[in-house]
Amino acid sequence: RSSxxxxxxxxxxxxxxxxxAAPVYCxxxxxxxxxxxxxxxxxxxxxALRLIGALPxxxxxxxxxxxxxxxxxxxTQALKVSKTNLALCxxxxxxxxxxxxxxxxxIESIKxxxxxxxxxxxxxxxxQRVAAVDGDAPLRQAVADGKPIMILAPHLGCWEVLNFxxxxxxxxxxxxxxxxxxxxxxxxxxxxxxxxxxxxxxTARGVAGLVRAMKKGxxxxxxxxxxxxxxxxxxxxxxxxxxxTGTLACKLIRQTGAVTFMAWARRLxxxxxxxxxxxxxxxxxxxxxxxxxLAGMNHSIEQLIDESPNQYLWSYKRFRRPPPxxxxxx
Numbered sequence: 001r002s003s004x005x006x007x008x009x010x011x012x013x014x015x016x017x018x019x020x021a022a023p024v025y026c027x028x029x030x031x032x033x034x035x036x037x038x039x040x041x042x043x044x045x046x047x048a049l050r051l052i053g054a055l056p057x058x059x060x061x062x063x064x065x066x067x068x069x070x071x072x073x074x075x076t077q078a079l080k081v082s083k084t085n086l087a088l089c090x091x092x093x094x095x096x097x098x099x100x101x102x103x104x105x106x107i108e109s110i111k112x113x114x115x116x117x118x119x120x121x122x123x124x125x126x127x128q129r130v131a132a133v134d135g136d137a138p139l140r141q142a143v144a145d146g147k148p149i150m151i152l153a154p155h156l157g158c159w160e161v162l163n164f165x166x167x168x169x170x171x172x173x174x175x176x177x178x179x180x181x182x183x184x185x186x187x188x189x190x191x192x193x194x195x196x197x198x199x200x201x202x203t204a205r206g207v208a209g210l211v212r213a214m215k216k217g218x219x220x221x222x223x224x225x226x227x228x229x230x231x232x233x234x235x236x237x238x239x240x241x242x243x244x245t246g247t248l249a250c251k252l253i254r255q256t257g258a259v260t261f262m263a264w265a266r267r268l269x270x271x272x273x274x275x276x277x278x279x280x281x282x283x284x285x286x287x288x289x290x291x292x293x294l295a296g297m298n299h300s301i302e303q304l305i306d307e308s309p310n311q312y313l314w315s316y317k318r319f320r321r322p323p324p325x326x327x328x329x330x
Contacts, residue, residue, distance in 0.1 A: 042183035049187060052114055053121035057129070061271050064114035068107030078106060078315035084329050085314045089239035104310035108267065116160045120191035127164045127195070129273035130265070136278045142259045143170055148214040150258040151221040152249060152281060154301045155313035159223070160191070161265040161274045166221060167195035173213045173220040177202040207248070214256040221263075222249045225301055227321055235323045236294040239302055244321035250293040253286055260285050262304045267311055279304060 055063065072079065082102035090098060119126030142149055151166060153159050166172045176192070176199040178185050193199060198213070200206035214220055227233070228246035235242040253260055260281040265274040282303075284296025305312045319329050 038181060039183075042181035045181055046183045046187065049117045049120070049184070052117035055114075055118065057115075057118065057125060058271050060114050060118050061111065064111040065107065068110035071110060072103035072106040076106075078109075079103070081317055081330060082106060082314040085316075085318060088241050088319065088329060090309070101310055102314060105312060105314045108311045109313060109315060111267065112158055115158060119158075119160050119164070120187050123164055123191050123194035126158075126161045127168060130161065130165055130276055131268060131273035132275040133165075134275060134277050136276070138280060139170075139261050139278050142261075143219065146217045148217055148256045148258040149219040150214075150249065150253050150256075150260045151219065151263050152224040152260065152297065152300065153221050153263050154223065154225040154304060155316060156264040156305060157267050157308070157311045158265045158274055162263055162276060163192055163197065163221065164195055165265070165276050166219065166263075167192075167197040170219045172197040173200065173210060173218045174198075175200050175202050175206060175210060175222065207252075211252065211256060214252065214258055220252075220258075222252075224249050224297055225316075225318065227318065230321075233321075234291060234294055236291060236298055238298045238318065241319060242323050242326075243298065243319055245294050245298060247290060247294065250285060250290060250297060254288065254293065257286075262300050264304060264307075266308055277304075277307070 052060065079102055082105055083098060086093070086098040086102055090101070093101070115126075139149070149170075153162055163172065163174070172195075174192070174197060176185075176189060189199060198218075200210045210220060224246065226246060227244055228248075232248070233244045233246045236245050237243070238245070252258065262279040262281050263277065265276055268275060279300075281300045282296035284292050285300065287293045287296065317328075317330055322328055
């Protein structure tokens with residue numbers, strides 16, 4: 001019953017999900033953690049998220065901005081990583097402009113954390129904040145034609161609002177990877193499924209189910225800029241530097257013949273809300289040569305980021321798995 005893609009995924013992700021029968025330890029994001037520690041982390045996270053999520057949107061945004069400005073001025077690891085990534089990806093900018101961009105990115109990241117805490121609890125508020133949509137005509141035509149569709153949504157803007165909009169407009173099929181904190185996972189999943197999204201576990205069976213749905217014309221979305229598990233990616237250029245890039249999205253596109261779009265929810269100034277932006281992906285993303293397809297995907301991500309680089313998650317260690325013989329820039 002397994003497709004070729006699911007067989008590959010099974011071999012490459014043998015420890016992706018925790019076993020419910022594991023008596024002492026379970027694996028979460030590749031690290032061994034004690035269940036009591038995990039429960040404590042989950043409870044603390046839930047309390048924090050509920051407190052933030054209880055704030056009205058205007059206060060939520062104002063508080064996030066204040067905290068963001070303070071955090072962006074501190075010599076944190078997040079700021080250091082952001083500056084390193086920006087030096088690699090935007091070498092033509094002056095040091096001063098890159099430093100400013102790094103600080104702006106951290107402020108936007110804090111806003112993102114605060115707003116999704118609110119929207120996970122009250123998804124309807126997130127959807128109501130969509131103020132404009134740009135570039136959706138080709139997507140709607142592909143849906144009308146009954147074609148399978150792949151949406152690639154990198155860590156740019158507010159991806160949860162994008163999820164809500166896609167689910168409401170078209171119906172959304174997506175994969176869900178547990179964080180290792182069950183309490184948080186339950187909150188996230190309930191928020192994402194509020195508008196009828198169909199979630200699939202990041203297992204071989206989940207991939208097979210997603211493939212079947214896509215072949216019937218379903219619309220699915222994947223985060224394409226996460227560093228994948230070992231042996232489940234390849235090094236291809238990202239802003240001119242080799243970045244270990246996940247192969248799953250391109251394999252699904254090739255297997256299902258999906259029409260592919262890039263998308264993100266741009267955060268508008270103040271409390272104006274969000275603008276959904278849809279862009280066609282590089283045609284190379286469907287290339288039979290996997291390296292060419294991955295390069296096309298990364299190029300599409302770059303073009304999307306360049307629309308508003310201050311809203312990208314530059315504090316993420318995108319280059320943390322360099323090619324053999326190379327050192328990590330971090």
